[in-house]
Structure formats: structure tokens, C-alpha cells
Amino acid sequence: MCHLLMLQKLVIPQPCFQTVRTEGGVIMGKGFYISKVAALGGVVVAVAALSTIIALSVVYSQERSKNNGSDGGATAGPSAGPTAGPPTPPPSNEPWDKYRLPAHLVPDHYNVTLWPRLTPDPATGLYIFTGESTVEFECVEDTDLILIHSNKLNYTTLENGHLARLTSAGGAAPSITQSWLQTVTQYLVLRLNGKLLKGQRYHLYTKFTGELADDLGGFYRSEYFEGTVKKVIATTQMQPTDARKSFPCFDEPAMKAYFFITLMHDADKVALSNGAAIGTTAVTVEGVTVQQTVFERTEKMSTYLLAFIVCDYGFVNSTTDGVLIRIFARKPAIAAGQGDYALNITGPILKFFEKYYNSSYPLPKSDQIAIPDFNAGAMENWGLITYRETALLYDPAFSSNSNKERIATIIAHELAHMWFGNLVTLRWWNDLWLNEGFASYVEYLGANDAEPSWNVKDLMVLNDVHRVFAVDALASSHPLPLKRDIQNQRSSLSELFDAITYSKGASVLRMLSDFLTEDVFTRGLQSYLKEFAFGSTVYTDLWKHLQTAVEETGTDIPTTIDNIMNTWVLQMGFPVVTIDTATGGISQKHFLLDPDSATPPPSPYNYEWIVPIRWMKTGVVQNPRWLQEKSETANEMKTTGDEWVLANLNVVGYYRVNYDTANWNKLLNALSVDHSIIPVINRAQLVDDSFNLARAKIIPTVQALDTTKYLDKERDYMPWKSAINNLDFFYLMFDRTEVYGPMQTYLNNKVAPLFQYYKDMTGNWVNIPDGHLDQYNQVNAISMACKTGLPECTALVTGWFSDWMTSNINSINPNLRSTVYCNAIAAGGAAEWNFAWTQFESATIAIEADKLRYALSCTREPWLLNRYLEYTLDPEKIRKQDATSTIVYIAENVVGQSLAWDFIRAHWSYIFNEYGGGSFSFSNLINGVTKRFSTEFELQQLRQFKEDNADVGFGSGTLAVDQAIEKTQANIKWVGENKKNVLNWFETALPS
Incomplete structure (x- = not known):
């Protein structure tokens, strides 16, 4: 086990001036830089501020929490004034020990000024930001307590000796008698000597670092x-509960x-936020001239949708019906x-x-920006959407059609x-x-409208329906809305962001x-x-x-929307619908991938x-019906002679069919x-249905394999991709056994005609197929042909890669680069990897x-894979946003799986x-590293891993650990x- 420890540092606070707008105008304030420290205990430091004035400032300690992997706040308990101490679990049932805000106060607006420093402090080496905030809120129920999120x-410390200043919008306000930071529940807590009155408005001012x-x-x-x-950007990611890391706020949706x-x-940087910039002026702060950019007031919105960015970026722009559209990037x-x-x-x-919404875009601008380090794929901040670079930037010389x-x-x-x-925002995270x-x-409808030739709507079946079936067929799945009392902690809430x-x-x-019809x-x-709207x-x-x-509209449905959808929303899982074409019998049963697993709740x-x-009968679409x-x-649905029935036409229903x-035999014959x-x-x-029905012991496994016999005649992408996805499970289970050889030979025989088909179509791999899905299936053809050992395929990809190494000119088509790089590195050694x-x-x-990052995981050399794993711990080599996915890539390699584990x-x-x-990536990490597990020894290791790290935690991977155990069994x-x-x-x- 390895712990990252930070040494405590004593720092002379650096005074700085900042401005903040309030209802009364602009206030000039003096803030102190108080460094982050990571050690137990608090230290009070006397500092020289201005001239001969001596100010006392508290250097708050912050401890890395084992529960959430984050540093806590300043203190953990009430006192006569701000004190320091380690974070502790909530000891009682006080309001500040609960994770949900009380309903006493409702914010109306915030005035927030932030100054991020894009160079490190010379004394500590830390990058910091300073800020001031005033929030105006209304009291809707008398109270003598203010809780506002802070992390x-x-x-x-202000002139009143406390961490905040309270004033009334229309009269006297109670005085603050106690102020402290409640670390575990992430509150700034303010006790008052009197009550805030229902119907009155108040201002709360804070200054922070x-x-x-x-x-x-x-x-x-x-x-x-x-x-x-080196360039540094100050940027944000607030969802679900990190706005409170930027300024104190009522941080619930x-x-x-x-x-x-x-x-x-x-002056050489650009500042962006949700609203449009309405002015940038030069101001002098402590003898330093900086720019101050003021943004127009946002619409009424949730804290998790806030964004503010300072960067050295360029942009391109256009205007659509009066809406300014800008794309920002390096x-x-x-x-x-x-x-x-x-x-x-x-x-x-x-x-x-x-x-589609019959509603005009509600903002005057739509900014979208590519961030080099970004944990999610993208974030829908209102008016300023943030993306990973790979999710926003396109270059035809490097980007594939899938990109x-x-x-x-x-x-x-x-x-x-x-x-x-x-x-319109959902009230709570459940x-x-x-x-x-x-x-x-x-998203499929929008993309289909922008690129109608792609037929992208069909791909939802592979990308979403089939993908989530694998998770929702487990006894450890969960209904769509989670329990109402889910804790307002990032580590808990992040479990919601799953398939x-x-x-x-x-x-x-x-x-x-x-x-219903669209x-x-x-x-x-x-x-x-x-x-x-706005609610x-x-x-x-x-x-x-x-x-x-x-x-x-008089639409004919068998009962109310509520009755129908409750069965899909309020219970986990989905049914397998079984149709008996001899009797016309039709029935449903909860589909579990392992029927012998733990009993579902x-x-x-x-x-x-x-x-x-x-459904259809022998190729003819029939009137739809309901199973209630x-x-x-x-x-x-009864059939005679050669008639056959096919249900769940175009897989619009969320269920499997048997x-x-x-x-079944008639359908296989039709194929x-x-x-x-x-x-x-x-x-x-x-x-997909047959392979999963077989895993659930509903049909024989060999019957599922029979659905692959026709693949040597198949040229369409979706059936091939479905087959590859399901055969991947066979590789995971058997690539270390004697089944592997015959399986490789059989699949090589099936994919060889597809490989030849695309070789001919592309003029010996010179041209690009015209169709979007044909381009995808060309990748399938090369990938499977090389995976199953077709010599011509291996020679093709190693030749392309060798030409690149020799000439230093990469002429490999962007569509094919991932599979070419991977297979060439797998066939090569240290020279190719390096x-x-x-x-x-x-x-x-x-x-x-x-x-390239993916392809580097394909080598068959264990020492190279071990070296690559070590690189994931070094953000100078592998960015933090990419570390967990790199480990998963390595685990997908049969040589790398045990190394990654x-x-x-x-x-x-x-x-x-x-x-x-x-x-959000821990569930993918747990799933990726354990999906090959199929022995009692691996099961015991997995259980031991769960036990050994119970005190550390698993964050968004908590449920994934239990699901991994279930899948291994x-x-x-x-x-x-x-x-x-x-x-x-x-x-x-095998062919004779």
C-alpha cells in the first residue's frame, strides 16, 4: 500500500485586493493567501500585512479524507470562533451533521469574484485562487442557523471575528456568534444570536482562498x-457537488x-463564464495590473451548471438566428x-x-471549449460547455469516422x-x-439530423440497449431512480453516473x-x-x-403512462418474452444472466x-400488441409450415425474446x-439475444453459436459487431484454455470472406468505403482477421507500421489506425513499442x-506492459483523466490482465x-480489470480485495465490486x- 503524504508548510500570507459586486455597488476588499496544508492540527500565524498593521490569520489544516479522497475544510465542530482540527464523522443529529440542506433558506442571487493564479506561489509551489462572494437569500422559515456548502x-477572518458577515437587505440582521467548517458534511456553519425572519432577505459575505x-x-x-x-488553464467541473470547492453556495440542484x-x-488571457462578457477593464491590485472581466447575469440556474475559465485560447465563431456560437481550443x-x-x-x-422542443434556445451565446485535462466526456454547463479535446476537436488527417x-x-x-x-432541472440527484x-x-436524433447519411439512430441498439442489458441482467442491478435519501457526497452521488x-x-x-409515437x-x-421553465x-x-x-390526441394505450412506465422505472432489470409459435402462448420472466445468483431484492x-x-411474421410486419x-x-402468433415469428422489431422494446x-430453427434457416x-x-x-439466453441457461450454448454460421455471408456492420461483442466473452473465458485454438480457426474461416470483400471494395486497401457503417465494418474485418491469425492481415498491418517507422511518414488511414497500431505492436517487440x-x-x-495510448497496451511483452502500468502513476506521462482507462486497456490484453490486477x-x-x-471512472476500472475472472482463485482474490480496501473505499466503483463478484461466480x-x-x-x- 502506498500513501501520498503532503508535508505541512508555514507560509507568509500574501495580501491582495479583489472586487465584488453587491447590491450596493463595488466593495474593495483585502484577501490573504492562506495555503492548503495536509496535516493534523491547526496553526495560528502572525503576519505583517500593510505597513505596521499586524493581522492574525488562521492557517487551516486540511486532511486527506479516507472516505472521499479529498481534503477537508478547516474545522470540525462548533466553537466560539474559527478553530482548527481534523475532520470527524458526524457525531450527532445536529442539522450540520446531515448531508441535505434544511429548507429554511432559498438563494436569490450570488455576486462572485474569483482570481485564479496561473503561476505557482513561490513559497509553496501551489497554484491558488482567491475569491469573494455575496449571496442574497430569502428566509422561508424562521431559523437561527445558516448552513451553506463549502469544501x-x-x-x-473578517472584522467580526468570524468567517462570514451577515447583513439584512431591509433592516437589522442577527449577529454571528459561532462560525466553523463542518468538514465531513462540507458546510460553513454560522450560529446566530437571533432568528432570521420568514419573508426577509439577507446578504452573506465571505472572503476565501x-x-x-x-x-x-x-x-x-x-x-x-x-x-x-507550459500553458496553464483555470477551468471548472461542478457536477455533482463541486461548486462548493469554488465558493460557498447552496449546492443542491x-x-x-x-x-x-x-x-x-x-492581460494576455481570455476569461469565459456562463453569461456573455459585458466588459473588461484594467485594475491595479497590490501594484500589479490585471484585467477584470464582468459577465452579464445568468439565467436562474443550478450551481452544478456553473462554469468559469481563464485560458490562453483561440476560437472560431458564427451566428445562427442571433445566437453567437464559439468553439474555443488551444x-x-x-x-x-x-x-x-x-x-x-x-x-x-x-x-x-x-x-423538437418548440422552444427557442434560451441564451444569447453557446460557447464550447476543449480542455486538455477533463474527467468526463463533456459537461453541459449552461452557455459554456466543456469537453475533452477528443470529444470536440476534429481533424480529417487524424480523426476516424468513429471519432x-x-x-x-x-x-x-x-x-x-x-x-x-x-x-428544467430535476429536483434531486435520484x-x-x-x-x-x-x-x-x-443525442441520436440531433446527430442524425446533422448527419442524415450515417443512419446513426440504429446504432443506439448496440451502443446503449445491448450495452446496458449486460448490467441490468445482474441481481445487483438497481432501479432507475435511486433511494430518496442518497447522501449528498460526491463519492456517493457519482455511483449514479452509470450505464x-x-x-x-x-x-x-x-x-x-x-x-406513443414521436x-x-x-x-x-x-x-x-x-x-x-427555469424551475x-x-x-x-x-x-x-x-x-x-x-x-x-386519443392515442390508444392499454393504461396510463404512469402505470406502464412505473414497471420499467421503479423495478430493476427487464423481462425475457417467450413466444411459443405452436400454441400462441406468450409469457414474460425477469431475465437474470445467472439464474442461480443471489436473489434480487x-x-x-x-x-x-x-x-x-x-413483431413480424415471415418478413411481414404485423399490428403491434401488448403483454400485460x-x-x-x-x-x-401461431405459425404453420415454414412461417416464422420475429418479435421486438428493430429492438424498440427494452426486453429480450425467446x-x-x-x-428458432426457422429463424436460423432464414439467416x-x-x-x-x-x-x-x-x-x-x-x-445478442441467443448468446445471452444461453448464458442464462434458457437455451443451449451451442444453439447460440449456430447464429454465427451464416456470418461468412454477412456484410453489414451491426450483425458483425453484435457477434464480435458476444464472442469477446468466449475469448475472455477461453483464451487461456484448449478451446482457443479451434475457436480461432473457426472464426478465421468466417471473417476471411469479409476481409476479402473489403480488400476488393477498397482496391487493395487504397480507397475508403463510401458508407459510414461500411467504414466501421472494414475495421471489424481487419481487426478480426488479424486477431484470428490470418497471415495476410498480419503482413498488411505490420507492413504499414514498418513503413511509418522507416519513413517517419504516417500514411495509415485514420479509420484504421487503432487496429493497425494495436495489431502491429502485438506482432512486434520493444522497437515497435518504443x-x-x-x-x-x-x-x-x-x-x-x-x-496510440490504446495500441501501446496491445504488446505481448509482460515487461513492457508492467512499465506501461507504472507510467499511469505519473501524470507527466499519462494524464490523470486517462490513467484508469489505460489500465483497463492493459487488462483487456490476455498477457496484461493479471499484471493489471x-x-x-x-x-x-x-x-x-x-x-x-x-x-466516475472507478466502475469502469473495476469492471475492466475483472471481466476475465472465471476461477475460484480469482473469486477469492476479488473478495479479499474488497475486504482489504473497505477502509479506503471504492467511490463510483462500490457497486461494480459487488457486480464483479456476481459476474465471476x-x-x-x-x-x-x-x-x-x-x-x-x-x-x-470447422470446415472439413
Whole structure:
């Protein structure tokens, strides 16, 4: 175990002047830089301030918390004044020991001035920011206590001897008698000598210092190089609970307010925030001239959507119907045109959503900015959306068509939030699923409108429906809304940001839109947005508006929206619908990947769903029907002769489908004789359903393998991708066993015709396929051909890579680079790896760096993989935002899996604390490193890992640990029951 310790430092505070707007105008204030320290105990330091005036300042201690991997605040308990001490768990049931704010106070507006220093303090080496804030709030219930969120902020003691100053907007205000920081629950606590009165408004003023750390949360710093010059950005990521790291605030989504933001910065920097800049003036502070940029007041909004950035960036811009659209990025990236694609599609996507929502874009500008260090993919800050560079910047010389698609869908996702999430906000985080699920659904609609030739809407089945089925089929899954009393801690709330929230949310909303029709769905959506604009809601408010739309249009559904959707929202999991074409019997059952796993928790609907069924008979689409009971009879689904039934047409329903054996055989025969009679999405469905039904012991595993027999005739992307995704499980279970050889030979035989097809189509790999999905399937052809050992494929990729190494000119098509780099490095040795590492270090294009970073994990040399793992601990080599995904890449390599597992066990405490307990990536890390586990020994190691690190915690990976244990148990049983039959099947299926 390794702990990162920070030595305590005594620092002479540096005085500085700042300005802050209040109701009365502008106040000049003097703030002290009080350094962050990480040791127990408090130290009071006497300092020289101005001339002969001596001021006393408290240097607050901050301890790295084992629970959340973050530094605490100043003190942990009430006192006569500010004192110092280590954070402690809540000892009682006092209001400041609860994680939710009391309902006594409601903010109206904030005036916040922040000054980030983009050079380190010479005494400490720390980057800091100073700030002042005034919040005006209304008292809605008499109280003698003020609780306001604060985390990692050091406060200047004011003239009243306390950490804040309270005044009344219209009369006398009570005096503050006690002030302290409650570290665990992250409050600034103020006790008063009298009561705040209902209906009265008050002002709370504070002056503070924080560290502009590189922890990717709150107000933080990101770094990059232009040539040999290091550049520093001050930027933000507030969701879910990090606005309180930037200034004291009522940091809950329903606590909407207006914000007046002012940023201080050097003259050569640009300042951005949610509102438009209304003026920049030079001011002199302590003999230093800086710029002060004032922003127009925001709309009424939640704290988690705030953003403020100081950077040395360029931009491109355009105007759409009076809305200023700007794309900001590093100046070389802008000069190279990498912001042009995002600029070109933002206007059309905004116009699409204005029509979809029947609501004008609610702001005068739409800024989007690429940040080199960014933990999420993007963040929907209102009017100033932040992105990873790979999610916003496009360069046709380096970016693949999948990179381009990702940019389009992510921009559409974030712009969808400008209305759904920002204009109308869910009241509490337990309803996050509706916010993120909705954006994850309509991102496909927005991107499809911008790029109609891509047919991108179909890909939701692979990217979301099939993806989340794998998680939601576990007994350790959870319903869409989490329990109401979830703690307001980043480490707890971050568990919400999972596949259930995003992909299941998207899938059930897509199903809802389908059975209502899009016209009825958008009608209800539009009235919902109109009623709750600038306010907060719960998810059932949307159901009410959709129900009204149903009644107004006379739409035929079997019961109310509430009754239907509760079965999908309030219980976890999904059904498998079984159709018996001999009897017409149709039934449903909770689908569990491992039926022998732990019993799932009780369900309010006894794991029964109201299921909409679209279906066809022998290629002819039939009238849709509903399954409302455990079992029913559908005479129209009976078949005779060669007739067959196919249900869940285009996979618009969130469920799997099973059939009687005769119908399965007819479907397999249809695939073999003329697979085009079955819609392409349903060909992907038949493969995915059958493999997962087999894992759940509902059908034999060899029957699932039979769905791959026709693949040598298949040329479409979606069925091939579905097959590859499912066969990946067979690789995970068998690539260390005797099954591996025959499996490789069989799959090589299936993919060889696809490889030849694309070789011919592209004129011996010279041209690029015209179709978007054809370009994807070309990658499948090369990837699988090389993976299964086709000599021509290996020679092809190693030749391309060798030419690059020799000539230092990279002529490999951007679409193919990831798979070419990976397979060439796998076939090579240290020379290829070192060359790729050098290219990675010198890459100035984030998308190209990402391709190389992935490919470096493909080497078969254990010593190189171990070295690469060590690099993930060094942010100078691998950025913090990329560390966990790099470890997962290594674990996907059969040679690297055990190395990665040993590595995270040895370094878990460091990884967890360094990357923060709130990091959204820990669930991916746990899942990625353990997904090959299939032995009792690995199960015991996993259980021991959970026990050994219980005191450290797992953050967003907490649920993932339990799910990994459940999946490992299922894998052990599955391998034991299927290994022999699978081996026999591959041996007999080989061509004679």
C-alpha cells in the first residue's frame, strides 16, 4: 500500500485586493493567501500585512479524507470562533451533521469574484485562487442557523471575528456568534444570536482562498504545452457537488439562483463564464495590473451548471438566428481548423432542438471549449460547455469516422441538456436518470439530423440497449431512480453516473416515444418544458404531461403512462418474452444472466412489466400488441409450415425474446438461406439475444453459436459487431484454455470472406468505403482477421507500421489506425513499442494520442506492459483523466490482465485518493480489470480485495465490486458447464 503524504508548510500570507459586486455597488476588499496544508492540527500565524498593521490569520489544516479522497475544510465542530482540527464523522443529529440542506433558506442571487493564479506561489509551489462572494437569500422559515456548502476553502477572518458577515437587505440582521467548517458534511456553519425572519432577505459575505489543484473537480487547473512552453488553464467541473470547492453556495440542484460572475486575470488571457462578457477593464491590485472581466447575469440556474475559465485560447465563431456560437481550443488546434466541424454542426443541432422542443434556445451565446485535462466526456454547463479535446476537436488527417460520430453525438447530447436539464432541472440527484437518459436518447436524433447519411439512430441498439442489458441482467442491478435519501457526497452521488442511468434511461424513453409515437411524445415534452421553465421537477411531472398529450390526441394505450412506465422505472432489470409459435402462448420472466445468483431484492411489481411488442411474421410486419400479464395467448402468433415469428422489431422494446425450438430453427434457416429477409437490426438482435439466453441457461450454448454460421455471408456492420461483442466473452473465458485454438480457426474461416470483400471494395486497401457503417465494418474485418491469425492481415498491418517507422511518414488511414497500431505492436517487440511511445509523447492531436495510448497496451511483452502500468502513476506521462482507462486497456490484453490486477491491488489506495473518490471512472476500472475472472482463485482474490480496501473505499466503483463478484461466480459456473460442449462444437463446425 502506498500513501501520498503532503508535508505541512508555514507560509507568509500574501495580501491582495479583489472586487465584488453587491447590491450596493463595488466593495474593495483585502484577501490573504492562506495555503492548503495536509496535516493534523491547526496553526495560528502572525503576519505583517500593510505597513505596521499586524493581522492574525488562521492557517487551516486540511486532511486527506479516507472516505472521499479529498481534503477537508478547516474545522470540525462548533466553537466560539474559527478553530482548527481534523475532520470527524458526524457525531450527532445536529442539522450540520446531515448531508441535505434544511429548507429554511432559498438563494436569490450570488455576486462572485474569483482570481485564479496561473503561476505557482513561490513559497509553496501551489497554484491558488482567491475569491469573494455575496449571496442574497430569502428566509422561508424562521431559523437561527445558516448552513451553506463549502469544501476545501480557507476563509479570511473578517472584522467580526468570524468567517462570514451577515447583513439584512431591509433592516437589522442577527449577529454571528459561532462560525466553523463542518468538514465531513462540507458546510460553513454560522450560529446566530437571533432568528432570521420568514419573508426577509439577507446578504452573506465571505472572503476565501482555495487551491487551483489538478484534481479535475471544482475550480481546477489543466496544463498543456505549446512547443516547450507550459500553458496553464483555470477551468471548472461542478457536477455533482463541486461548486462548493469554488465558493460557498447552496449546492443542491433545486437551489436555483442568478449569478453575477467577475473574473480577474492577466492581460494576455481570455476569461469565459456562463453569461456573455459585458466588459473588461484594467485594475491595479497590490501594484500589479490585471484585467477584470464582468459577465452579464445568468439565467436562474443550478450551481452544478456553473462554469468559469481563464485560458490562453483561440476560437472560431458564427451566428445562427442571433445566437453567437464559439468553439474555443488551444491556438494551434484552432489554427489547424480542428474546431470547424463542431462549429458547422452546432447551429443545425441547435435549430433541430428548438423545433423538437418548440422552444427557442434560451441564451444569447453557446460557447464550447476543449480542455486538455477533463474527467468526463463533456459537461453541459449552461452557455459554456466543456469537453475533452477528443470529444470536440476534429481533424480529417487524424480523426476516424468513429471519432467524428462521437463528436456529433456528444455535442447533440450536451445541447439537448440546454433545455432538458438546464432550463428544467430535476429536483434531486435520484432522478438523474431522466436527465441523462433523455439526453442519451435524443443525442441520436440531433446527430442524425446533422448527419442524415450515417443512419446513426440504429446504432443506439448496440451502443446503449445491448450495452446496458449486460448490467441490468445482474441481481445487483438497481432501479432507475435511486433511494430518496442518497447522501449528498460526491463519492456517493457519482455511483449514479452509470450505464443504468444513461443507457437504460435512454432505452426506456426510446421505447416510450415509439409506442406513443414521436408526435405525441414531443407534444407532452413541449408542454412540460413550458410549464417548468427555469424551475425544478420530479420525473413524474413529465409523465403527467405525456398523459395529457395521450388524452388530447386519443392515442390508444392499454393504461396510463404512469402505470406502464412505473414497471420499467421503479423495478430493476427487464423481462425475457417467450413466444411459443405452436400454441400462441406468450409469457414474460425477469431475465437474470445467472439464474442461480443471489436473489434480487423485492420488486413493487413482482418483476412483471407492461410490454409493448412490435413483431413480424415471415418478413411481414404485423399490428403491434401488448403483454400485460405474466402470460397470455396470442393466436395471431401461431405459425404453420415454414412461417416464422420475429418479435421486438428493430429492438424498440427494452426486453429480450425467446422462442420455441421450431421457431428458432426457422429463424436460423432464414439467416442461412437469405439473411436479408430479416431486418439488419434484428439480425444483430438474434445474435445478442441467443448468446445471452444461453448464458442464462434458457437455451443451449451451442444453439447460440449456430447464429454465427451464416456470418461468412454477412456484410453489414451491426450483425458483425453484435457477434464480435458476444464472442469477446468466449475469448475472455477461453483464451487461456484448449478451446482457443479451434475457436480461432473457426472464426478465421468466417471473417476471411469479409476481409476479402473489403480488400476488393477498397482496391487493395487504397480507397475508403463510401458508407459510414461500411467504414466501421472494414475495421471489424481487419481487426478480426488479424486477431484470428490470418497471415495476410498480419503482413498488411505490420507492413504499414514498418513503413511509418522507416519513413517517419504516417500514411495509415485514420479509420484504421487503432487496429493497425494495436495489431502491429502485438506482432512486434520493444522497437515497435518504443516507436509508438515516442509518437505518443510527441503527439499534438489528442485523438491521435488516444489511438496510440490504446495500441501501446496491445504488446505481448509482460515487461513492457508492467512499465506501461507504472507510467499511469505519473501524470507527466499519462494524464490523470486517462490513467484508469489505460489500465483497463492493459487488462483487456490476455498477457496484461493479471499484471493489471496485481497493479491495482498494490496501488489501490494511491489510485483512489489521487484520482478522487468521486471519479466516475472507478466502475469502469473495476469492471475492466475483472471481466476475465472465471476461477475460484480469482473469486477469492476479488473478495479479499474488497475486504482489504473497505477502509479506503471504492467511490463510483462500490457497486461494480459487488457486480464483479456476481459476474465471476457466474463465469465459473458457465465455464464448468459449457467448456466441453463449446470445444466439441468448434471442432465439429470447422470446415472439413
